[in-house]
Amino acid sequence: MKREYDVLVVGGGPGGAFAAKTFAEKGHSVLLTEKRPAIGAPVRCAEGVGKALMHEFLKPEDGWVAAEIEKANIIAPDGFTMELEPEKAGSEVGYVLNRKVFDRDLVWMAAGAGADVQVKTRAVSPIMEDGAVKGAILNQGGTTHEVRAGLTIAADGVESKFSRWCGIDTTVPFREIETCAQYLMTGIDIDPNATEFFVGNSIAPGGYVWIFPKGDKTANVGVGVGGDRCKPGSRPVDYLNRFIARKFPNGKTLELIAGGVSVCQPLSCTVANNLMVVGDAARVSDPLTGGGIYAALYTGKLAGDVGSKALEDGDTSTQALMPYDSTWRSSYLGKALERNYQIKEVFIRLSDEDLNAIVHSVSKMNLSDFNTLNLIKNIISANPKLAIKLGKAGLKTLLDSL
Amino acid sequence: MIEVHREICAYCGCCVSVCPEGALELVDAYLDIDMNTCIDCGICVRVCPLGALEAKK
Incomplete structure (x- = not known):
């Protein structure tokens, strides 16, 4: 069995798969390892992704798309529903995916491009030599062996340990983990083309409840709660x-899904000598929505592009890999993460009264020029008390981030 | 020390991400706790979405 590769990818989610595919397409030898026996399972995702964002990388295939979403409804604590139509909802218009099929197809693509794939194979520790990562010790079906690589990609998800072992602090502050539970339900009365978001401190403190349709009478119904708001008896x-x-007493549950989503700032540095960190492992999931698929695809692809050049130049030092870090930070993704982090910091502190006022006032806005800055300005002018609550410093940080 | 109630745990890894000591690891379909590294801070117990972890004296 081959024990030496140009690139070792730890983790077979969308970030790892896209990195592996990109490196393989550029002619590098790649090994992608997945610790679980199957790619894509168990699912730990609400499976929503923005259409435009997805199209940046992939043409959706029938098997991946469980539902096409045309509008989003936001439901205030008092029950008032605000409808966001396509032209107003922006990137919220999208797809609900079948991640089991989607994830597997992405790895399939990586394999098709030439990457080797090993499942039930877990990275136990990095091989560290002279302050650089030289591959990993893998446990495959109970036996361990070394695989050496010029470049290692940590794509090991929310429970990432690999980059921690390489000296990068990946701990998510507990108030910045969104702890989640979800049922895949059927036999429920829903709009098959609308996503619904319920906000309120009594139903989802520091988070929201979502209904993401997956076809006729079927949906992912889930809740995310701020880690510091989670208590015995009041867990997700x-x-x-x-x-x-209350909402679906006669619904039937086909699947229980649990998960954690980081809503913190991204890792302060996502590269080290011979190492790149992508996707959830880099803490690049969206701090406001919790979405992470786009960020994983983006960072996976970018790691492949920058890493390939570094391999070709024969220099995979931290400095040589730094363009990966600086490029995603200054990209649309990096800016959206920064902005949404600031908005999230405000959102999690809102009372039900604030939330009601905001949803009511936004529904009255002229949304023809809908964008985040206008949204915030409108919310604040309609809710002067909120501006006081935020204070000058908070308001400035928020506006600077837009 | 931390006890994992395996019949409750859905091995999601939420607890692993918040452990300040790196004492937890999600190995395929079970959670592994390194009791020598664990400092009994209880953060993992707090954030578990299902209540699968218990702090034991």
């Missing part, structure tokens, strides 16, 4: 059970 699964008892 408790909030979820209370929500469905």
Whole structure:
């Protein structure tokens, strides 16, 4: 068995798969390892992705798309519903995916491009020599062996350990983990083309409840709660059970999904000597929405592009890989993450009264020139008390981020 | 020390991401705790979406 590669990718989610595919297409030898016995399972995702964002990288295939979303509804704590139509909802118009199929197809593409793939194969530790990562010790089906690589990609998801072992602090502050539970439900009365977001401190403190359709009478119904708001008896699964008892008492549950989404700032540096960190492992999931698919595809592809050049130049030092870090930070993605982090910091502190006022006032806005800056300005002018609550410093940070 | 109630755990890895000591690891379909590294801070117990972790004296 081959024990030496140009690139070792740890993790077979969308970020790892896209990195592996990109490196392989550029002619490098690649090994992608996945610790689980199957790619894409268990699912740990609400499976929503923006259409325009997805199209940047992929043409959706039938098997991936469970539902096409035409509008989003935001439901205030008082029950008032604000509809965001396509031209107003921006990137919220999108797809709900079948991640089990999607993830597997992405790895399939990587394999098609020439990457080797090993499942049930876990990276146990990095091989560190002279302050650089030289591959990893892998456990495959109970036996361990070394695989050496010129470049290693940590794509090991929210529970990432690989970059920590290489000396990067990846700990998510516990108030910045969104702890989530979700049921795939059927037999429920929903709009198959609308996503719904319920906000409020009694149904999802520091987060929201979502209904993401997956076809006729079927949807991912889930809740995310701020890590510091999670308590015995008031855990995500408790909030979820209370929500469905009220909303879908006759629904049937096909799957229980749990998960954590980081809503912190991204890692302060996503490269080291011979190492690049992508996707959830780099903490690039969206701090406001929790979405991470686009960020994983973007960073996976970019790591492939920058890393390939570094390999060709024969220099994969931190400095040589730094263009990866600086490029994603200054990209649309990096700016959106920064802006949404600031908005999230405000959102999680809002009372139900604030949330009601905001949803009501936004629904009255002329949304023909809908963008985040106008949205914030309108919210603040309609809710002067909110501006006071934010204070000058908070307001300035927020506006500077836009 | 931390006890994992395996019949509750859905091995999502939420707890692993917040552990300040790196004492937890999600190995395929089970959670592994290194009791020598664990400092009993209880953060993992707090954030578990399902309540699968318990701090034991």
